[in-house]
Amino acid sequence: MTEKASSGSLFDSTNLVLFLWKKRKPIFIATLIALVASVIFSSELFIKPRFKSSVIMFPTTNSSISKSLLSENSFEKENILQFGEEEQVEQMLQILNSDEIKERIIANYDLMKHYNIDPNGRYPMTELSKMFDENISFNRTEYLSVRVDVMDEDPKLAADIANEISALLDTVKTRMQHERAKKALYIVEKEYKDFERYLAAREDTLTKLRLLGVLNYEAQVERLTETLGKAQIANNQNTVNAIKDQMAVLAKYGGLYTSITEDMEHDREALSRLKTKYEEAKVDATERLPNKFVVNVAKAAEKKSYPVRWLIVLVSTLSVFLLSIVVMLILENVRRVGVISSERA
Secondary structure, eight states, X not given: OHHHHHHHHSOOHHHHHHHXXXXXXXXXXXXXXXXXXHHHHTSTTTSOOBEEEEEEEEEBOOOOHHHHHTOOOTTTOOOTTOBOOHHHHHHHHHHHTSHHHHHHHHHHTTHHHHTTOOTTSSSHHHHHHHHHHHHEEEEEOTTSOEEEEEEESSHHHHHHHHHHHHHHHHHHHHHHHHHHHHHHHHHHHHHHHHXXXXXXXXXXXXXXXXXXXXXXXXXXXXXXXXHHHHHHHTTOHHHHHHHHHHHHHHHHHHHHHHHHHHHHHHHHHHHHHHHHHHHHHHHHHHOOOOSEEEEEOOXXXXXXXXXXXXXXXXXXXXXXXXXXXXXXXXXXXXXXXXXXXXXXX
């Protein structure tokens, strides 16, 4: 009884081909139905074709316009023509995935209406975000560039959105950079203007000292001392008194004059450095350079990218073919188990 059950309960490899040939008609009919159905349902009547447009771009390395164009320091100077590295690629992807770009694209192209999403539905924004992520993607390539892919039923709209995203990358990144650069400009400008006013006040003090007769302290002391000696030898008391008055003024204000003139040289150098920083900060806060190198601009596709009709037909037909074989095997085994059970009874 055991040998009989074991020999009849399962298929072996030698009987499988004969079994499939025996059941060829239902398997063929199921496969044919799947083939016809997949051809029909993969047509444009049921699945609307979508077209893909792409933009490929490389990030730049320059983070500061002033350092790229104005800096005289070779260690700080950046090459504006150099492509970005891995860090810049990651930054570009982060900006492309930002809510600001997503919200601008949604608003500019009215994607809520375009995707036929009910704004009064239960979760309209969640559905909209899901549709956006399904149709628009940003991917890093093996060459350290970034690819923007847009799928849409309208090929021109897909190209327009891809190019708009590329343009918004510059807009968003420049805005972020300018916000920081403007704060830096405010700090440097304030420091520069304050120092400029300080130097102007020092210049005013020197002017007043010159009006008092303090023109060149060391040279004046030397000449007055020599003249005083001659006047004393000549017993010219009026000249002696006049020279002493001048020397009294020099004694009173000479130290201040010397201190200011010595500091002024260093102060002017400091002001020159501050002016350079101020001009660089002003350029960074007001000017802009592209933050990317565009390799391919998006164009309206002539051929659809989705659905791939032959692939849908192939996968569907093959799946039904295999499934029908499995079903037939299961049914046959169930039938045989039932026969064995009845014989045992």
